[in-house]
Amino acid sequence: MTPLAWSPRQRGPLGLYLHIPFCRQRCHYCSFNTGPYRPAAMDRFLAALLREIDLVGEAEWAGDVAIGTVFFGGGTPSLLEADELETILDRLRKRLAVAPAAEVSVECNPESLSRDKAEGYRLAGVNRLSLGVQSLDDDLLARLGRLHSSQEAGRAFEAARAAGFDNVSVDLMYGLPDLDLARWERTVREILAWSPEHLSAYALTLDEGSRWAGEGVAGLADEETVTAQYWALARLAREAGYEHYEISNYARPGFRSRHNQVYWRAEEYLAFGPGACGFLGDVRYGNVKPVERYCALLEAGHLPLGSHEVLTPAQRTAEKVILGLRLSDGVPLAGLEDRRPLIDTWQSLGLLEVAGDRCRLTEAGFLLSDSLFVELLPAHS
């Protein structure tokens, strides 16, 4: 089984995710698939990545189905030099039908984003940067294991602007150890004053595989505090003219992340890089995670598929609803007829709104969304 055997179901543009699996230092809360940055490992990885693009490019449909969004995630994609990134993008354009107006995003860490690099990225075709700021408290940044200071974060944002980026997103984290509500509100206000087009804010979770999950961490916020921080952000962002368009995402009108919406709308996307996940036809798949294994497979001429699962129609339908409800656009009511009592309950609790032929979670509903999603999953799965 390889992605080559699975054809996209949709005719519209696909998303495309590339995973850059290296970091200079692993953040203490991070459980993602990333390892220490070594130039030689990066070189080997880049060669393998190009090989992967070539192989997928051999798919029958490769030339016909447009790629609407490209997202460089990681890891730390901004470890890539501009020419390296250009090589990857060029190869993508050569092998796949990347749409001329595609959204091309790169996740950047402030300490590795200079104005020159940002300009190089833009010239290579990148039109959106996502800056991993996380916090504006230097002591907290140090505790998180980040390598930048708040000042560097500001400078990186300015560098992006100076390089001509008019679509910049900022990543923040709340519910951090010893982060009180006042400090959080100050952070949000300051970030909003930068006027980014997009803002993602994630509550800290201690996922298995992270240092904090393993060692424990002192001063964790209680549920009340995390909830209060969620509401403070929601209020301040609204006042500043942002739309709360997804559970953890805010955007000024016209600047929602097109790539992330591919996920939430249960649309299809290709995956490149170790551990990257894709969705094609009825198949959700993931590449092998270890970089070494990923490279070795490609060097031997094989696609690095690690796992896949074929969704049943019921799973597919359920996913569509569950993912769609993460968005403020919500989902069509059609197809939820048999869940009416559940919807009525959620509506009566102010967690869900029905408007016309659609229903959507309220901001209060976002906070409890997993409780609803569990109910909406098909029983037999």
Add this chain to the structure above:
Amino acid sequence: MALSRIRNFSIVAHIDHGKSTLADRLLALTGAMDPKKAVDQVLDSMDLERERGITIKQHTVCLPYRARDGQEYTLNLIDTPGHVDFSYEVSRSLAACEGALLIVDAAQGVEAQTLANFYLSLEANLTIIPVINKIDLPQADVEGTRRQIAEILGLDADDAIPISAKLGTGVPEVLEAIIHRIPPPPGDPAAPLKALVFDSFYDPYQGVVVYVKIFDGRVRAGMSALLMSNGRVYEVQQVGVFTPEMRPVEELSAGQVGYLTAGIKRVADAKVGETITDANRPTVVPFPGYRDAKPMVFAGLYPVEDTAYQSLRDALDKLHLNDSALTFESETSLALGYGFRCGFLGLLHMEIVQERLEREFGLTLIVTSPSVRYRVVTAAGETVEIDNPSKLPPAGEIDHIEEPLVRASVFAPTEFMNPIYRLAQDKRGEHRALEYLGKRVHITFDFPLSEIIVDFYDRLKSISKGYASFDYDFLEFRPSDVVKLDILLNGDPVDALSVILHRDKAYEKGKALAEKLRAVIPRQLFEVAIQAAIGSRVIARETVKAIRKNVTAKCYGGDITRKRKLLEKQKEGKKRMKQLGKVEVPQEAFLSVLRS
């Protein structure tokens, strides 16, 4: 086979005194089983029995034995269960025997069930051979045990055979004693067939396999067998003996113990105590029948998933095929929907049934708090029996309520007397008699049955470091100041959580129960108020706060599968939840009524 060469006997003992070990030893010694192939304690074949180290379902095995006199004998060992809940099962196997080996642990001495089994054996007119086991233990006191056998049981101490079933010491003497002391079965092979059904089990291929003791006549395949209590006639398909596997034989004749199959579809059609005779040449007087096993403890069994009601009925039907002491009738609970009110011999029996239903039939069950059967005398002078708290008439219509009392024997070393009396007091026990037996005491109490069904035995064991033993018999119904304690969730009473209990205990129990429920009911989208009430008076209140946040912030890099799997795991956990109104209550909540 000549009657003079047959011996039918049982082994009776207090739990852990070594009954199964001796049985295995006898099997090995007589060659009924290849010792190399012997699985420890073969007679305890049901998984659950093995896990819990007790015998629930009795087994029978036929042992060929060449005695020291050079003659070949057939020894039929009829195994009996060894737990306080199952003494009725003991009585029905004893009726098929002429003798019993009464085992007493040389380190423990006579215990409560030693005595109970001794009386059952006497009632069945059996020849009793006292056997002192575990003489190999350093703490064994053979002479002290002999004295107890003489003083407490009134048997001739010199008749007791000291053995170590574990090592095999003395076991050959036991075999010889069986031959010489237990009389051969009476009976006339030439008379019309008269066979007693003393147990049965359901086999999916052969139908009901009936355990029989032949008192007169002979039975063989092809005969027309008449079941005298219901007049049904069956053609006998197979007769045989247990070796311990089922081994077909040509015929079973007077004095022998074995099995027959006759295409009988339900165990209920060949009840224990039934008389089987030859339809063409019937015997005149049937057996009087055994006493029916009376369930003492009642609880509601409900499937967590409503759709499993029929599966639960089928499963109960199947269990009932092999367990006639289990009773069940359908009932409805406002909270739990359709289920069954089941009767059990005791709490262990209940747990075993529940475990078998879950394990062997894949059901997920909610078991409501066990209750005894109360007698309610109404203001109108009528008497109603209530085994379900939710069926209790309103207080205004009740004149008084009577609860069942039991007479209980407790055996323990004297040093544990004080804690035992304290426990008895806590359990509303009334002291009846005290007897010193050397370093041990035999205390008789009357207890309300409701007080001893749940945790009495466990607590007794724990306060006496495991040394106390306990047995009881139903005594009488007696008026008592009992009340119904209700649990309300967000103002709605949950019938399945109601309990009947003594007024003096209601406050404490209500408080404990509300606290326990607060701990086991997960937080929901709204606040859940838990109240314990007697009538309209609330005696305890707890609150489960509303959940504030349950959200996956991020599905990194489009890894939707991982997120869905996490949600599916949560959903799996919710399968054991029951929706009561809008409140989701986990299965454990119902158990907490039992444990708090």
